[in-house]
Amino acid sequence: MQEENILEKREKLLLEAFDDKAFIKEVKNIRLELEEELMRFILFLKENLTSEQKIFENIESRIKSIQSFREKIYRKDYIKNWNVSDDIRENQKLIVENLPDFIGFRITCFFWQDEEKIYNLLKLYYEQKNLNDIVLNFDENRKQKNGHTINKLSGKYKQKYCFEIQIKSVMHNMWGEVEHKTIYKNRNYDATISNKKLITEEIFNILQASDKQLLCIFKEKYEEKQLLQALFYEKTKNIIGKKCKTDILAQHYNSYFSLFSSSADMDLVRQFVAFSLLEKDFCRKEVDLDDINSAIYELKEMIKAEFLEFNLKCLFYISEIVLKIDEYDSFLTYLSKYLFDQSGYDLEDEEEFEGEDVFDEDILEEQVDYKENILVLLDQKIGGRKSD
Structure with a gap:
């Protein structure tokens, strides 16, 4: 006492x-x-x-x-x-x-x-x-x-x-905190303590293996763009697979990333990935399909005629993840306008052709050439042209 x-x-x-x-x-x-x-x-x-x-x-x-x-x-x-x-x-x-x-x-x-x-x-x-x-x-x-x-x-x-x-x-810190509190600082008698020690030891080995795998990935020095693309694929592949009715999707994702590669496109992908990781709802981007002129319409019809519909639809399904486009035909209109923008061809120049003598061979040849150039560009990006 x-x-x-x-x-x-x-x-x-x-x-x-x-x-x-x-x-x-x-x-x-x-x-x-x-x-x-x-x-x-x-x-x-x-x-x-x-x-x-x-x-x-x-x-x-x-x-x-x-x-x-x-x-x-x-x-x-x-x-x-x-x-x-x-x-x-x-x-x-x-x-x-x-x-x-x-x-x-x-x-x-x-x-x-x-x-x-x-x-x-x-x-x-x-x-x-x-x-x-x-x-x-x-x-x-x-x-x-x-x-x-x-x-x-x-x-x-x-x-x-x-x-x-x-x-x-x-990882060592995380494992150590759990082990310390559950094994060495557990205030209550625990008849299963031996089993818990075995389990925590197994977790230790798993975490060490995971740490080595993460290090290997880190050493590959992925660029941010590649990481974003990989995460975008992981977060969307199940949805796209069901719509395309195939799980062989690499070609279609490659086509999408090859075609939609501008900084604005990558910002959209980045935002989608960020929202997905935070488990928040993503608000798709509105697209402007007003004031579509005859050149865009004609290019759209050429694309529909010359490219495999399956490839185009896979591209559509991936695009509608981030773009507010819910109809295939609207997507083709958007794609045609996008291709015009990327080609550098000024649509205002197209209006100068209107009202001209359509039998003027020089004008006809110039109209055909720039559209063919855009189709060649699209084929290089996504493939699937029927004439190939």
């Missing part, structure tokens, strides 16, 4: 010291100073990592919560081993000098394999004496209870304030 009373008194004194407003303000200022020092290391990292080794430029940081502090002083026997006094300032000094992870920092990278690289660069940066008033310990054990390596180290600032630095990839 006497020992319990002593421990309760020690706990009360430590918690009062920990929760003191002036002390909290002091620690927050120290945290900001340390963060400023470590941000200089982030700049060093950006200069020394390759383009394939990515980090998040903001450092995560935290001060240990009072609940976590209370649990740790018992779990680590600090409550018995620390020389707790009745002086609040002495107890605050005791906490900052002896609680290893009192202040915590995390440097986050994209990929698992880069953790060790960053750890070694931090060691180099430290050995070059670039950190002011900071002592780091690179000799401590990095093996966790689960058998995995964690790239972390402890330090001391101004010979007084203890802190810890962790270097983790996104």
